[in-house]
Amino acid sequence: MAAATSGATAAATSAAAAPDAPRAWQTVLEHVERHLVEGSLTPGDRLPGERALSAALGVGRSSVREALRVLEVLGLIRTHAGSGPNAGAIIIATPGGAMSALMRLQVAARGFPVADIVRTRLVLEASVAGDLAEAEASARPDLSAAERLLDAMDSPDLAPPEFLALDAAFHLALAEASGNQVITATMAGLRSGIEGYALAGLADLADWAATSARLRREHRGIVEAIRAADATTARTRIHDHISGYYAEISPEPEPKEASRW
Numbered sequence: 001m002a003a004a005t006s007g008a009t010a011a012a013t014s015a016a017a018a019p020d021a022p023r024a025w026q027t028v029l030e031h032v033e034r035h036l037v038e039g040s041l042t043p044g045d046r047l048p049g050e051r052a053l054s055a056a057l058g059v060g061r062s063s064v065r066e067a068l069r070v071l072e073v074l075g076l077i078r079t080h081a082g083s084g085p086n087a088g089a090i091i092i093a094t095p096g097g098a099m100s101a102l103m104r105l106q107v108a109a110r111g112f113p114v115a116d117i118v119r120t121r122l123v124l125e126a127s128v129a130g131d132l133a134e135a136e137a138s139a140r141p142d143l144s145a146a147e148r149l150l151d152a153m154d155s156p157d158l159a160p161p162e163f164l165a166l167d168a169a170f171h172l173a174l175a176e177a178s179g180n181q182v183i184t185a186t187m188a189g190l191r192s193g194i195e196g197y198a199l200a201g202l203a204d205l206a207d208w209a210a211t212s213a214r215l216r217r218e219h220r221g222i223v224e225a226i227r228a229a230d231a232t233t234a235r236t237r238i239h240d241h242i243s244g245y246y247a248e249i250s251p252e253p254e255p256k257e258a259s260r261w
Helices: 002-017 024-038 050-057 061-073 097-101 103-111 114-134 144-153 160-178 181-204 208-227 231-249
Strands: 077-080 088-091
Touching: 024 050, 024 061, 050 061, 061 077, 061 088, 077 160, 114 160, 114 181, 114 208, 114 231, 144 160, 144 208, 160 181, 160 208, 181 231, 208 231
Parallel strands: none
Antiparallel strands: 077 088
């Protein structure tokens, strides 16, 4: 991730030095972002390979790789090296102000102690779930982005890192649905840290298929409770969902938050 950040920063600095002569990588970046904004690319979709993008846009493959590094730093895609059905880049989020503006926070969050990240999530996300469920009937939250991510996670072709990237994006989407900009900014800043400890724990899971199936059920249950305006159940389910995965991958005791609600 540090290398990706360095590459993205260098590319952005060079581009800023010559605003009247956009570099080829920017053409690729703008092409992908346009499709994301228009909705023709959504979370769970895979981008064409480097060769296909290079030919379609008339740029070199090195420019395609540079654009993909920038998109990954921004949290919009996750890349997977190698060959086969899981190789290449998969969309994990759509552009959002908090996501791109807080890029540096996302990277810095990787250095936070895992127990602190989990404890913060328990406080923030229980509050988010409860607030979403308690919203007035005339101002029900828009959960469509979160539900699209859940649909993407149902794909049987997802590799575990891709699933977990979409999982983190789902939790951020709930924060964004709340409309609370401070909570959304904090969750965006924690996102890479969340993905980091989730990925690190993969080796400690006895059965990924069973765990991922459980996580999908829990995600759906959280959304169902929010839609049913059941704040207590929504808070309980998201608390148990977060603490349950942490307990499964960590020998440490579950972090204690000041107040469950």
